Amino acid sequence: MKNHVFRPLLAVIGLVVIVLIIRVFYVPKDFGVHERGYMYGWYREGNIEEWKTQVKVKYQGKEYCAGCHADKVAAIDKTPHAIIQCENCHGPANDAIADHPSEQRPKLTIDKTRGQCLRCHSKLHYPSSGRDKIRGIDPDKHNPDIECVMCHNPHKPSLEGLK
Amino acid sequence: MNRRDFLKNTVKGVAGLGISAAAIEFINPKDLLANINSDNAKARWAFLVNTYKCVGCGFCVKACKQENEIPYDANVTRTWVERYVITKEGKRYADTPKGGRDGFITTKIEMGKDKFQEVKDEDIQKAFFVPKLCNQCENPPCVQVCPVGATYQAPDGVVLVDRTWCIGCGYCIMGCPYGVRFFHPKYHTAEKCNFCYHRISKGLKTACVQACPFGARQIGNIKDPNDPITKIILTERVGILKEEFGTKPQVFYIGLDREVK
Numbered sequence: 001m002k003n004h005v006f007r008p009l010l011a012v013i014g015l016v017v018i019v020l021i022i023r024v025f026y027v028p029k030d031f032g033v034h035e036r037g038y039m040y041g042w043y044r045e046g047n048i049e050e051w052k053t054q055v056k057v058k059y060q061g062k063e064y065c066a067g068c069h070a071d072k073v074a075a076i077d078k079t080p081h082a083i084i085q086c087e088n089c090h091g092p093a094n095d096a097i098a099d100h101p102s103e104q105r106p107k108l109t110i111d112k113t114r115g116q117c118l119r120c121h122s123k124l125h126y127p128s129s130g131r132d133k134i135r136g137i138d139p140d141k142h143n144p145d146i147e148c149v150m151c152h153n154p155h156k157p158s159l160e161g162l163k
Numbered sequence: 164m165n166r167r168d169f170l171k172n173t174v175k176g177v178a179g180l181g182i183s184a185a186a187i188e189f190i191n192p193k194d195l196l197a198n199i200n201s202d203n204a205k206a207r208w209a210f211l212v213n214t215y216k217c218v219g220c221g222f223c224v225k226a227c228k229q230e231n232e233i234p235y236d237a238n239v240t241r242t243w244v245e246r247y248v249i250t251k252e253g254k255r256y257a258d259t260p261k262g263g264r265d266g267f268i269t270t271k272i273e274m275g276k277d278k279f280q281e282v283k284d285e286d287i288q289k290a291f292f293v294p295k296l297c298n299q300c301e302n303p304p305c306v307q308v309c310p311v312g313a314t315y316q317a318p319d320g321v322v323l324v325d326r327t328w329c330i331g332c333g334y335c336i337m338g339c340p341y342g343v344r345f346f347h348p349k350y351h352t353a354e355k356c357n358f359c360y361h362r363i364s365k366g367l368k369t370a371c372v373q374a375c376p377f378g379a380r381q382i383g384n385i386k387d388p389n390d391p392i393t394k395i396i397l398t399e400r401v402g403i404l405k406e407e408f409g410t411k412p413q414v415f416y417i418g419l420d421r422e423v424k
Contacts, residue, residue: 036316040306043315047325055361058230059370083376088222092229119220119266120376126248126290128418130377131218131267139268 058092061085065093076155089116089154114139117148206319207413208358209385211392211401212294214418216379219244219292221266226374228264230359239345240264241356242296242371247422248272251288255422256280267292293423294380296371297322297343297356298404298412305335305344305355314353320413321360326352340408358382385413 034041065086066073076082087093091108100106123136143151153161164172227242228235244263248256258273271279303322306314313328314335329352336344336353347354359369363382367373372380383392395401395417402419403412416423 035318040303040316042312044325044328047323048317051323051357051360052364057362057367059226059373061373085374088374115265115268118268120218122268124267124270125284125287128215128289129218129291130216134218
């Protein structure tokens, strides 16, 4: 073969070899084709474990709150608001909060805004939706300038619970 | 080669061509074992949405964004709630302001930026809310199009994104027929609902399921015949979104309407 053909060919072969060598070191050992074949199962297996462990659980659930605030949970359980998770208004409990000693524990940010109540209690007459059955108000007409919690107690939402 | 040999070889050759490719393909024991194992996989997560129960409070979206560290004010979300209002004249209005993060607190329907449509109560034929999330398809098109193997289907059916491997090409975002994918504003990689993988693998419910006060969202394992959600999916009338795409979605809906897109 002539030299002017041979030399660039060598260069190309050399480049391919270099890329292949880099590839051996760069691609993780657990990267490859798994159960669902090349089309759906071509991935780095270690990532599954990363997703399981590296994301923190923030919302702990009502039972977790009841661990310390059993009285509060028991009281709200007697009202229609029993179906609402504590953390929906009080914010996610986070493991981090429980880890702190009680005097340094960061406060949860409680959502006491009008918008929070209106999520369910702004009246929408939507037949075939559960929304229709919830008691609600027209936010533009029912005391539009003040917060709901000025008069209503979300832990005792019946009219007897009015402040 | 004489004529006799030529004819012999021709007959052999033609006979050989007649054998189907499957007959000479050896069964790879590794593949077979993998198949058996995947059939014996303990879980295949599926989701059940009851649209009759959804009231559009948006607690699911709020919880999802905080649980999964999606910047709260960025207009992207892993799950969202759509409102459909169909008038007696047959007009269809649909909106999802901020993905329904703050609920639906007004009768005004958002029709693009700062444009609202008011529908009078007496004109409404039917109106309802539809929560949406990743369908964790059995045949996920988003996975097929990924050129680097950064998104994949885990053995329990959940489609995950490897953030360290994603190059941000956006093919999967274009490929998803349900529009559930987006770029994470912080990591700049493809992002999607993964059924709160860090929660379900610990035996917890997803954040949205836990936050829903009305039981409109439920998650179950369809490999477990005693799972109450599996029983509902198997015995009741449930619908799926965009069946015609052949993606085999694993999010099932009770009370789906043909107006739902």
